[in-house]
Amino acid sequence: MSANGTKIQIELKGVSKAYGGVIANKDISLQVPEGKITGLIGPNGSGKTTLFNSIVGYHPIDEGSIAFEGREISTLRVPEIARLGMLRTFQQTRIYKKMNCVENMVISISHRGGGGLAGVFKSAKDAATVERAEHLLEFVGLYSKRKLISGELSFGQQKLLEFAMALMNQPKVLLLDEPTAGINPTLINGLIDRLKRANEEFGVTLFVIEHNMRVIMNLAEKISCLAHGELLATGTPEDIQNDRRVIDAYLGAH
Amino acid sequence: MSARTLDFSVYAVLIAFALAAPFVFPNYTSQVAVMWLMVLMAVTWDMTGGQMGYNSLGNVIFFGLGMYASAVVQIGLVYDVAEYTSAFGAIVVDFNDTQYFTGLVLGIVAGGVVSTIFAIIVGPFMLGLRGPYFAIGTLGLAVAVAELVSGWEYVGGGGGISMPVYPGIAGEGSLVWYILLGLLALSAHLFCRWLYSTQFGLAINAIRDDEDKAEAMGIQTTRYKVVTWVASAFFMGMGGAVFGNMSGFIEPLEVAFPTTTFGIFMVAMALVGGKGTLWGPVLGAILFHVVKEWTWTYLLGWQWVALGAIIIINVVYFQQGILGWAQDKWPRLFGVSVDRGPSETSVEAAE
Structure with missing residues (x-):
């Protein structure tokens, strides 16, 4: 239980992942509350998709722990995690x-x-x-x-x-990797509406990577921002929008 | 016409032909029997190759293992196998009718079972390979199995085994092999028709289209892949057992594990007819066999060139095969349609 009484569904503690010399994720700790919509933003190459891949078991992590409903899942493989009720969609759409x-x-x-x-x-x-x-x-x-x-x-x-x-x-949790990328603007509103309804009507927890700021600010209750593989900030959409470090990361300031 | 009526009309036509052929073309009973074997091969190959996207070049392993398993069982019931094979056919064992037919039935069952067991053992390893690696891996396995059997004196090594001779009157034997191969082809096809209509069928199609996605959706891919290959091996093993008896003499390289003939034919037939379709492999096998027999008769010396040309044209210009092409051209016949359902308005709203 977190402070405000919602259950934590996914909890990451100190997750690190490197590809050879490239550090994709470094010491990331964050929580995804049950039944809510949580956002994950960050500039290109900041390690968002790598973090998703780590969570769903696509590759082993180097350090840290990932818990799903209190159960350690960082050693499980993709289909096993999927069968626990945690699914992901792909940035490059994958259907049969x-x-x-x-x-x-x-x-x-x-x-x-x-x-x-x-x-x-x-x-x-x-x-x-x-x-x-x-x-x-x-x-x-x-x-x-x-x-x-x-x-x-x-x-x-x-x-x-x-x-x-x-x-x-x-699923209990759905990890969406850029659900609106490549979709025309009129369809995006319909999609946002459906994501919200899926969350409310079917009770699916959503964890969403998104580049479209309007979409994510509209959708998520809580947003985490990554940059250079590190967690920069976590907060409500307003906090994130006004966070100096987030603005700098997106505008490329140092 | 619904798909169901269409299917059963085709079954009716093929069965009618199968029943009439031995009387209408009595001199061609063996050739038509081999055609049913080709149908069996193409249909079982397509289970993994067409429906699941795993192109095996080694399914002759199951054919050969089935053949050897039946030989060992049939001879072993009456005689010591090692002594029999070491005599290289000098020993002619007299089987009485009961011994022969008991052996034959048990031998065919053993053929299916041994191939099944082999597929269960190697399946999880081989099916971990994807795409061309699976194709090459299975080809390598087939070559290796053929070499191992060639070196195994107990089953006659490279010298092979003479099979027990069919005890009935002349011509009766070929009719029996004809019936058995026809029944095997029919039952394999009926089995596939059922299997592809289940959610199991959808799962192997999903593996073909995107295995990573299937895994991400929680499908136990390895389990599905192994079960499919095993089912294919079971039918192929029994087919091999019957064909060994039909040949009368079996040896490892040309008869039991013919990677360069039947091993390639089964792939080519499914490709010509349209892989991944229910009737494509059947159509492909029949056409391929007729063309093959025709070229063997009229283009002797050029028959391999002709077959090679067919395969090249097929692979380069006509990959979807005959029924695959028909499916693209007349999608409605195959149940692909956009209907203007009641929710048209909601689509408009969404777009």
């Missing part, structure tokens, strides 16, 4: 491009509980699953494209599909 949208959704159901192989021999057209898939596709506005091969969707639509796939998995 030769399958149609509904199939993309159906195979994104939760694989939690370890389970034997028995459940997977259910029909790919299982009515309840398809209905939920279509409902979520409608939620992101892709219902009419549901039978289209997903690789033929526009980039923005693919991002929406990837987001819907993540929701299909019913």
